[in-house]
Amino acid sequence: MVNIPSSINDPIPAAEVEDVELYHPHSWWTTYVFSQDAKVIAIQYSLTAISIGLVALVLSWLMRLQLAFPGVFTFIDADRYYQFITMHGMIMVIYLLTALFLGGFGNYLIPLMLGARDMVFPYANMLSYWIYLLAVLVLVAGFFVPGGPTGAGWTLYPPQAVLSGTPGGQDWGIILMLSSLILFIIGFTMGGLNYVVTVLQGRARGMTLMRMPLTIWGIFTATVMALLAFPALFVASVMMLFDRVLGTSFFMPAIVEMGTQLQHGGGSPILFQHLFWFFGHPEVYIVALPAFGIVSDLISVHARKNIFGYRMMVWAIVIIGALSFVVWAHHMYVSGMNPNFGFFFATTTLIIAVPTAIKVYNWVLTLWRGDIHLTIPMLFALGFIVTFVNGGLTGLFLGNVVVDVPLSDTMFVVAHFHMVMGVAPIMVIFGAIYHWYPKITGRMLNETMGRIHFWVTFLGAYLIFFPMHYLGLLGAPRRYYELGESVVNPPSAHDLNIFITMMALTVGAAQVLFLFNAAWSLRHGKDAGGNPWRATTLEWQTPTTPPPHGNFGKELPVVYRWAYDYSVPGAPEDFIPQNEPDPENRSREHAS
């Protein structure tokens, strides 16, 4: 590397881009509502995503109540149950996880961690949020239209998604769902371009790509993937919308419904599945990569040790991102596609385990002989690692065609992806909120409530999803409104279902405690100071907390080191901030 300042004696490179001219808000409206400041947009994104996520949480309660006590809650009929499934899945995957990781944490952390004043296109960034909000409102409108929201399952497979037997299929439900997805993708593209260009072209002096915190690497790679994967969902949504509204036959084969031959013919449902999963599989990593990045930083900060194998961590993120585009048909082993595809896609799927395992080893080796502080962010980070390993191991089962075929569409699949894509990223989200809440608000979250929240959530999640693997191995199918007493659902399994539901209600209640904590600490939390975790990254070095408009005051920071100088031998403190010139150049940057 040339011309990068590492010590106080090195020349500081010239600023290649003039300092940006910020938009200065003049009124309450432009400061807090139609704000162009990435930090405000991040909070707007996060609050919207969490609010809609609560709807999905309630839906999951209702589903569990039906599974545990079939027939008791008479307002949950089969149609409602399928609507709950669909909305729960779609909200969680897209409107909560994607929006919160990229729109929420991306907006807040990218400019701050890179030493930038703001995103490169603040106006488009603001539009991104408002279009996202519109998409959420269109989605929610589904609950209030005749026929209710769509009940096609979150994958919206045609032809059933647009037929009259499916709730919302011939009503408004499916139209609103597809419109909402199209809006979301348009809104996301505006934000996503911002995140990518800011990372590529808007960094501070001295902030090289290989000095970026892994959080940024994760968010950046996920955003690039999203910009390339969402187009497939966009196209699939447009085409299905035409099938439903204009009567085209993109995905609709010749079909007889209720004894009537429909007007459709010649379309391919498998084509939809290919398009959907070309988006759907990268989507798993769009959610997972920011989680990987954030958890790396949490572990490093709270174990007071540099991340083990930084370069390998970066390359693992990039390789996982690239590989995830060539594995999509492992979701389609039983779809009726050419069986030879299964061989190719099983191979690529299992190859992904290699970079993923590198990451897990490196997290563990970072903890090895570290000065581990069991703070709440650290607890959640540790919870993530074990949960992710658990979910990843069942992924090895499902990635193999011969094992997957009997397990397809059983509760085993539900348990697998809830572990790996539900619980694991949400652990990181909580860890990240406990970690950065002091920067966002200036106050610490309450420790006692936090610990209760963690243990109930973590243990509860295991008590929910571990038994579900067993149910799946018994053969209990997913997406069944009511199982009754059958070979796959003996009385013992039914008792297990009641237990799972109790645990689900408990874990849900713990989230109420978390929300109360977040609201209560806003006023009554302990004063955090500027850098309560004694972290190195730039967002903790801002002149005030919360960071001011423009983030860094008059002068933008100059970066002298990587983000992981913790417990450096001989340094006066156990961390050296990225923007601190160290006269003795004790950085461990080049030792890694």
Added chain:
Amino acid sequence: MTDVVETETRVSPPRPDGLRGFASDWASDQRTFKNVSWGKAMMWIFLLSDTFVFGCFLLAYMSARMSTTVPWPNPSEVFALNIGGTEVPLILIAIMTFVLISSSGTMAMAVNFGYRRDRRKTALLMLLTALFGATFVGMQAFEWTKLISEGVRPWGNPWGAPQFGSTFFMITGFHGTHVTIGVIFLIIIARKVWRGDFDTEKRGFFTSRKGHYEIVEITGLYWHFVDLVWVFIFAFFYLW
């Protein structure tokens, strides 16, 4: 922090040549792509994303056309015009293609004059580009009208596979929307160039930010992309 803070801007430090220089450029601080502005980087990445949209549309069309069990209408006959008693195949499409490719030429000239600060020529060439674009969309409207009057609908047509009409209207419609958006932007920016907004540093109505002549080139990138996409649609839909 430090006593020497250089404030000189837009100067990159010297870097090694060849592959090493390439690698150190990419990994260096501040900017990965040296001498690429934020706006241009954004447009390039957007176009990459948009390529995937058109790619998915075209792949869906190709898979429908390859797997159909009923005959696919012959584009040479469907898109023929009767001129002076003879059926001339694809004549309208040929003219449309010619017009759109010509518009890329005028756009490139507009970019050139924009950087020379020749406001008059830039604005006129942009308006000429917009005129070509509007002509293209007009001819497309004519083509749609002709096909609709012959009985082509999104859900069926008199000659064979119903996917012919649905993919045709969807893909040309989506491309035509891109051209229309481009025409609108060309007119807006031509007006700004003509008024001299980029010389007087007048602030934008929505964004309250200053514009630069570079926006002409960024619009040009978009325009050339839309043009290039049309070449693929032409090849895969009409010539196949």
